[in-house]
Amino acid sequence: MSSEEIKNIVLEYVEEEYLDDEEDQEIGYDTPLISSGIVDSFSMVSLKRFLETRYKIQIPDAKATPEAFDSVNKIVQLLKEFGIE
């Protein structure tokens, strides 16, 4: 699976699950997710769970920081640490 494919999967998931009004809000690979409030700290748990389920990995809490989850590109970087690229 290419990096581009992973990016698109994560982006699509975020758009589907976390945007209140998909008609008005467009996000890209570098759009801040946590700092902008699109994904709050509680919702981050479900995003983490999605990544773990989808890619059959376990992300330790120490790695699941708001900074590491703050954009699709940052999440893709994080996944690389688990051999997902």
Added chain:
Amino acid sequence: MSNMGDYQEKKSSFTWQQSEQELGYREGNVINIGEYCTDRICRQGKGGKTALIWQGHSGETRKYTFDRMRILTNTIAAYLEGLGLRAQDRICLFMDKIPELYFGFLGILKMGGIAQPLFSAFGGESLYTRLADAQTRGIITQRRHLKKVRKILADLPRLEFVIVVDDPGDKPLREREMAFDLEKTRPLEEYDCFQSRAETPSVLHYTSGTTGQPKGAQHVHYSLISQYITTKWVLDLREDDVYWCTADPGWVTGTSYGIIGPWSNGVTQCVLDAGFQTERWYQFIDDFKVTVWYSAPTAIRSLMKEGTGTVKKYDLSTLRHMCSVGEPLNAEAVVWSEEAFGLPFHDTYWQTETGSMIITNFPGMKIKPGSMGKPFPGITATVVDFKDHQPIEKPGMVGLIAVKPGWPSMFRTYWNNEETYRSKFVNGWYICGDRASIDEDGYFWFVGRDDDVINTGGHLVGPFEIESALLEHEAVAESAVVSKPDPVNMEVVKAFITLKPGFEPSEELELKIMNFIRKKLSPLAMPQEIEFSDSLPKTRSGKIMRRLLKAREWGEEIGDTSTLEND
């Protein structure tokens, strides 16, 4: 020397009249919180002083003086009145932490409306429940939250005005919706505030209980008397302070101490409208030279995870006083904050219903790490026996936290639910619903909730509301929701579920159910763990034994199981 000075001296001499006098209020006078926080401060010659420093998530920064705030809140009040909204109408604020939220709150109070702030992360059902119960007539919101309002609007015939503060105008608004751009509306220099009196309803904050739907704790304008003096004495705010309250005004801390307290004291406060990120927070304190900081244990524990090394990268030397609220502040966090910032966090205890702090650690008072502190002067608090509700005299013995009714910011009723309101008062005490003990020095020590309400990240979540919502998922046959210990949030939501025929447990189904609740209710209500089970423990009469499941999660004794239907 702190604003309060000696605790013992104040404890013995203080009466609420002292706060009334400082505010220039006399019994029977007009008292309008909106006016007190803006016009009154300007009359003191502080119109040019900065009231609000606001920063958005992208770094955009705006500053407002007290005079500008006075005019903007006038403008909002007149706009709402012009629409046909009237005194005592419930007007909801459903926004992120943008300036319009803060000014909207005061504008509503100025025109005599009842401000009903709701957390902008609430899903459609949580929003509907609260708007329907309050028979809310207007809602002020943002384009990004409009879709949630639209989904429930057809079922809310009394909601006549949906006011959008940031409508870009690229798509037509629908029936009942209207655009309102505060910056582009003609500013109103003079406005005659509603002549509210002490007992005039002001704010309606919804809070969760063990059973039934959330209840609206109704406050009155006289709450200002408590909120002003507790801010001055506990947060120790002074003329030249820059104050940062990290709470969202969707919750009571964000209004009592994120709006009313600091501004009635004429103090500059700053707001960061961005999600939690450790370095972003430190940078914010550094940039705006924050001096007094009011935050929550969950945030403090998240900061602790990053260690003191991150703290040292920033100049946080302006900080002089720090407080915490929302859940018990563990001793480790107090010790860590002394190491990291050279200052301890002072724990403060209060509730939506109390409207202001009731038991706290005061500046200058010896802190016993892990303790809640002592009652605020003017507050008579104790712990009472679980059965006869008599005060417990023996130090260290656990009972229910109880407060003598009559402090100014005490809630006056639960909206549409007087019976439940009355049930909170027993034997002449308001029973807070929390368990604690008092030591030989008079310090209170928190033990836990006395009911099944879940305190997650400082926010109360009712299990019944989540269980009901879970049953609406196509796969769920039965559900039970309890708290589970969590190192950062103190507690998180855990759900036990039995599935309908045709559904099998899987990680994918777990995630689907989590997201279902997150969207329907709120991220706070989303179970962070779901355990699928073939059956749930029930009494012989068929009631699910939630306490059994909770005891298991907390590693506690299960207790009496004589009514259990099956093991």
